[in-house]
Amino acid sequence: xxxxxxxxxxxxxxxxDAGYKWGFSTDVEMELAPKGLxxxxxxxxxxxxxxxxxxxxxxxxAFDYWRxxxxxxSEPRWAKLRYPEIDYQDIYYYAAPKSFDDAPKSxxxxxxxxxxxxxxxxxxxxxxxxxxxxxxxxxFDSVSVATTYGEQLExxxxxxxxxxxxxxxxxxxxxxxxxxxxxxxxxxFAALNSAVFSDGSFAYIPPGVRCPVELMTYFRIxxxxxxxxxxxxxxxxxxxxxxxxxxxxxxxxxTSQLHAAVVELVALDRGEIKYSTIQNWYPGTKDGEGGVYNxxxxxxxxxxxxxxxxxxxxxxxxxTWKYPSVILRGDNSVGEFYSVALxxxxxxxxxxxxxxxxxxxTKSTIVSKGISAGHGENTYRGGVKILPGAENATNxxxxxxLLVGDQCxxxxxxxxxxxxxxxxxxxxxxxxxVSDEQLFYLMSxxxxxxxxxxxxxxxxxxxxxxxxxxxxxLEAGQLLKVSLEGAVG
Amino acid sequence: MLKIENLHAAVTDSDxxxxxxxxxxxxxxxxxxxxxxxxxxxxxxxxxxxxxxxxTVTEGDITVDGDSIVEMMPDERAxxxxxxxxxxxxxxxxxxxxxxxxxxxxxxxxANGEKKMSVRAFSKLFDEKVEEVGINPDLMRRSLNEGFSxxxxxxxxxxxxxxxxxxxxxxxxxxxxxxxxxxxxxxDGVNQMRSPSRSFVIVTHYQRxxxxxxxxxxxxxxxxxxVETGNAKLAEKVEATGYRDYVAVx
Ligand SMILES: Nc1ncnc2c1ncn2[C@@H]1O[C@H](COP(=O)(O)OP(=O)(O)O)[C@@H](O)[C@H]1O
Ligand SMILES: [Mg+2]
Numbered sequence: 001x002x003x004x005x006x007x008x009x010x011x012x013x014x015x016x017d018a019g020y021k022w023g024f025s026t027d028v029e030m031e032l033a034p035k036g037l038x039x040x041x042x043x044x045x046x047x048x049x050x051x052x053x054x055x056x057x058x059x060x061x062a063f064d065y066w067r068x069x070x071x072x073x074s075e076p077r078w079a080k081l082r083y084p085e086i087d088y089q090d091i092y093y094y095a096a097p098k099s100f101d102d103a104p105k106s107x108x109x110x111x112x113x114x115x116x117x118x119x120x121x122x123x124x125x126x127x128x129x130x131x132x133x134x135x136x137x138x139x140f141d142s143v144s145v146a147t148t149y150g151e152q153l154e155x156x157x158x159x160x161x162x163x164x165x166x167x168x169x170x171x172x173x174x175x176x177x178x179x180x181x182x183x184x185x186x187x188x189f190a191a192l193n194s195a196v197f198s199d200g201s202f203a204y205i206p207p208g209v210r211c212p213v214e215l216m217t218y219f220r221i222x223x224x225x226x227x228x229x230x231x232x233x234x235x236x237x238x239x240x241x242x243x244x245x246x247x248x249x250x251x252x253x254x255t256s257q258l259h260a261a262v263v264e265l266v267a268l269d270r271g272e273i274k275y276s277t278i279q280n281w282y283p284g285t286k287d288g289e290g291g292v293y294n295x296x297x298x299x300x301x302x303x304x305x306x307x308x309x310x311x312x313x314x315x316x317x318x319x320t321w322k323y324p325s326v327i328l329r330g331d332n333s334v335g336e337f338y339s340v341a342l343x344x345x346x347x348x349x350x351x352x353x354x355x356x357x358x359x360x361x362t363k364s365t366i367v368s369k370g371i372s373a374g375h376g377e378n379t380y381r382g383g384v385k386i387l388p389g390a391e392n393a394t395n396x397x398x399x400x401x402l403l404v405g406d407q408c409x410x411x412x413x414x415x416x417x418x419x420x421x422x423x424x425x426x427x428x429x430x431x432x433x434v435s436d437e438q439l440f441y442l443m444s445x446x447x448x449x450x451x452x453x454x455x456x457x458x459x460x461x462x463x464x465x466x467x468x469x470x471x472x473x474l475e476a477g478q479l480l481k482v483s484l485e486g487a488v489g
Numbered sequence: 490m491l492k493i494e495n496l497h498a499a500v501t502d503s504d505x506x507x508x509x510x511x512x513x514x515x516x517x518x519x520x521x522x523x524x525x526x527x528x529x530x531x532x533x534x535x536x537x538x539x540x541x542x543x544x545t546v547t548e549g550d551i552t553v554d555g556d557s558i559v560e561m562m563p564d565e566r567a568x569x570x571x572x573x574x575x576x577x578x579x580x581x582x583x584x585x586x587x588x589x590x591x592x593x594x595x596x597x598x599x600a601n602g603e604k605k606m607s608v609r610a611f612s613k614l615f616d617e618k619v620e621e622v623g624i625n626p627d628l629m630r631r632s633l634n635e636g637f638s639x640x641x642x643x644x645x646x647x648x649x650x651x652x653x654x655x656x657x658x659x660x661x662x663x664x665x666x667x668x669x670x671x672x673x674x675x676x677d678g679v680n681q682m683r684s685p686s687r688s689f690v691i692v693t694h695y696q697r698x699x700x701x702x703x704x705x706x707x708x709x710x711x712x713x714x715x716v717e718t719g720n721a722k723l724a725e726k727v728e729a730t731g732y733r734d735y736v737a738v739x
Contacts, residue, residue, distance in 0.1 A: 435579065436543065437577075440541050440543075440579075442581070442589070443564045443567070444540075444541075444567055444573050445590070445593035445653065446564050446567035446568055446594075446596040447564055448564050448596065449562070449564070451592065451596065452564075455581075455584055455588075455589070455592065456581060459581055459582055460582055462582070463583070
């Protein structure tokens, strides 16, 4: 076993970036494994988490597979993204707040500095202040800090906890579903994540149970130079329903940070999962320095009459590579994807979805809204695949781009494969600009130029934002506004 | 209240002059009608008054209560109590009329150091005005002007005017394309809002509306210039003879 570095991360001098208010870092004593990726690190992570043998084996297989891909230089390069070569040996793969060596048993044991951090993020963990109707699991540098609402959920048999806890307390569920939707062989970043994931969230809703609160995980990268590799697994058993929210922020760092997450959703027969994301990882400075590289694999699989709905508002990250998808395996199942992706300054987003129709009468809806501003580059990449057995499958795709300024780019790359003649597909696409006429109209009523832009852009994004739970919708509106500052006016 | 002196304005992108020296004074409580043939510059004048960036003032001045507004942005002019009912209002997808007007009202109240209206008080005002103006309430559940007919758009402009209660209301062909009932509704709206402290500049191609709204002063605008000014009788003369004589001379 490797020896561990122990060090205190200290507040670094702020970069000049007033626009990103989540950009503070926190003084928390961290325990770090040395930089670099090798078998020992994988073993260390697994043993730190006291994992069963089978899970370590799985990680090691994933690592082998990743190493092979890396050796063959098969990091995916088909996306319309440009970024410098990532040095996988120059990253910390394990960073945990030191005070959680012995995991906290209650909030009283949580480092006050950490609680303050989450307060600043607007995610109060104190019982009395917590968000109404939202159970929160906070993941700080890949380690789950606290989960609220535990008891109410337990009464209904709902499991909502950190991934590591689930490994300890519900190994049979993890063993059954881990990798069942996204196998480690799926792609380069999924293999990497499978080898080194440190924590994440797990939710299980038993048959016939409607989860009474929104489940939420709040992810925060804090340590400089650390990668974040979280793993989320959500299972809605037969006839169960859950709405799950995910929020992400990171401090301002001059260097880029790697984030490679995997999310797997399993909706069994008549189950329904609504998964909402507000992704606001640090986007880098106005000149394109720093920022999070966000390579995420998200996929769900449906049983008969089941439904999986992805809604995402992507305003952060320097690089976004992300295609939340649905494998519509069950008959009559439904897959949805609603997305607003914003690329401002030098941000690049290559995002979209894949809808794979296997079952009969399966139905998918794709609504993608891409906003490009500054020198931002926004690509929608979406695939719809109708397999031979998918009788009467339908897909509706609406794909809109909005340009703010003339230095930015918007691209649409649809892939369609139809192998059953009964399929019905519709595809609508548009590209527009905020028109001078609209701006004048709003301003002539007394609305400032900036607010007018914001109103036009959020209005344009409305079909997606209205899919978000209420509190999240407000936050999303605010985020779009903050993220566009400087691009308009 | 509103004074226009030797106003010249050109298209910003091409420098093509459209308004060629306009003088006009509108006192508090007065209703002025501006008539003229198509392409004479009526909409341009209305837009320039409201500060549309498409046009640049190249000479002359516009003042409100003695202060020049030429350098002001459209929103600042709105905060002074100016309002333009547009000839071709834009569609704004995803923005509801209520939300739009609440934001407009809040922005003006904020700029003038007044307290924002509560959501409840504003909703009450809004609902009252929707009924007064006679606009189909179902339209209020749609995006602003999206899928509205021409007449519905005009009524929606009237609704905005009624809710925002401007001091200087400029109406650009709010009457064109309306059936007789809608025309009557627009006229009722104006007559109801007429007050000693509010002025109207009503731009119209036909004098139809002027049967219902009696103007204090009528101007005839041709080729970027006011060629005749008179009282309500002038509108009748124009109705009888058309613009031919003016166009021939100018
Ligand atoms: N943005 C513009 N660019 C070029 N020409 C314009 C523009 N706006 C108005 N004009 C021209 O100015 C003249 C007056 O137009 P307008 O004010 O719309 O007339 P009216 O409202 O009286 O019908 C027309 O010849 C029109 O073509
Ligand atoms: Mg006109």
